[in-house]
Amino acid sequence: MEHASRRDETGVSPAACDAALAAETPQYRLTAKAGPLWAMLSVHLGALLAFLPAAAPTRGILLFALGTFAVRTFCVSAGFHRYFSHRAFRTTRLVQFLLAFIGGMAVMRSALWWASQHRRHHKRADQEGDPHAPWRGFLWSHCLWFATVDNQPVRMELMRDFSSYPELVWLDRHEWFPLAVFVVFCYAVGGFAGWVWGANVSSVVLCHATFALNSITHRFGRRRYSISDHSTNVLPIALLTFGEGWHNNHHRWPGKARLGEGAREPDISYWGIWLMEKLGLVWGVRR
Ligand SMILES: [Zn+2]
Numbered sequence: 001m002e003h004a005s006r007r008d009e010t011g012v013s014p015a016a017c018d019a020a021l022a023a024e025t026p027q028y029r030l031t032a033k034a035g036p037l038w039a040m041l042s043v044h045l046g047a048l049l050a051f052l053p054a055a056a057p058t059r060g061i062l063l064f065a066l067g068t069f070a071v072r073t074f075c076v077s078a079g080f081h082r083y084f085s086h087r088a089f090r091t092t093r094l095v096q097f098l099l100a101f102i103g104g105m106a107v108m109r110s111a112l113w114w115a116s117q118h119r120r121h122h123k124r125a126d127q128e129g130d131p132h133a134p135w136r137g138f139l140w141s142h143c144l145w146f147a148t149v150d151n152q153p154v155r156m157e158l159m160r161d162f163s164s165y166p167e168l169v170w171l172d173r174h175e176w177f178p179l180a181v182f183v184v185f186c187y188a189v190g191g192f193a194g195w196v197w198g199a200n201v202s203s204v205v206l207c208h209a210t211f212a213l214n215s216i217t218h219r220f221g222r223r224r225y226s227i228s229d230h231s232t233n234v235l236p237i238a239l240l241t242f243g244e245g246w247h248n249n250h251h252r253w254p255g256k257a258r259l260g261e262g263a264r265e266p267d268i269s270y271w272g273i274w275l276m277e278k279l280g281l282v283w284g285v286r287r
């Protein structure tokens with residue numbers, strides 16, 4: 001029972017995790033009743049409007065879309081993943097809020113929901129209980145898992161270390177708010193084309209790149225570490241996700257802020273975390 005009283009880097013005891021996961025009754029039914037799914041569907045439909053002449057992008061619009069992609073990808077990768085899921089560094093309450101708020105514009109729900117599902121993934125990687133277990137099929141692990149009854153609620157029992165922050169709980173209960181702010185922002189900056197490219201096309205690329213971490217980097221690619229799950233390293237996914245594609249490294253060292261190992265494994269999010277550390281915005285970076 002000594003093991004049960006220890007806590008991992010997330011601050012949640014293994015015993016509490018095991019109890020929460022054991023109490024689950026998996027329901028693999030798809031649901032159409034969830035708002036986040038409709039948000040996901042709407043950005044895909046919105047991205048199709050990119051073929052309209054009215055949405056023809058200028059160089060400025062393309063740069064803007066690249067910017068919305070980059071900032072949100074960083075907040076998902078460094079924020080939702082390395083900070084909220086793994087506590088790989090410490091930061092101020094304001095930066096914590098900004099990571100949650102801007103990450104909440106990525107159409108992948110709230111920081112609390114995202115991190116709680118990701119902690120489930122690490123506890124049961126590639127086994128029963130993994131929310132996006134790859135053996136259930138490629139499409140399942142890529143995106144269908146996002147649309148099941150079972151995976152809709154936030155697993156607050158796995159997020160005790162962050163659930164005491166009312167602003168994070170508020171963002172979780174009002175997931176639509178950052179999205180609404182983002183849509184208005186894109187339209188205000190670039191009009192119709194700004195909305196199509198900045199809010200929709202960039203979101204579709206961002207979401208599928210992140211989803212590929214569950215489908216591709218648990219199925220195809222190279223493995224540096226021979227560990228019990230099937231995680232792999234895939235360069236193109238690592239570039240698109242700002243370093244997350246070094247997924248085999250990550251499963252070997254889940255608490256580390258740096259996922260890429262060596263000069264041949266670029267890790268853009270880590271470079272961002274390093275810069276924020278130099279600026280005094282984050283500290284206690286785990287390496
Ligand atoms: Zn994984």
Ligand SMILES: [Zn+2]
Binds near residue numbers: 081
């Ligand atoms: Zn992780």
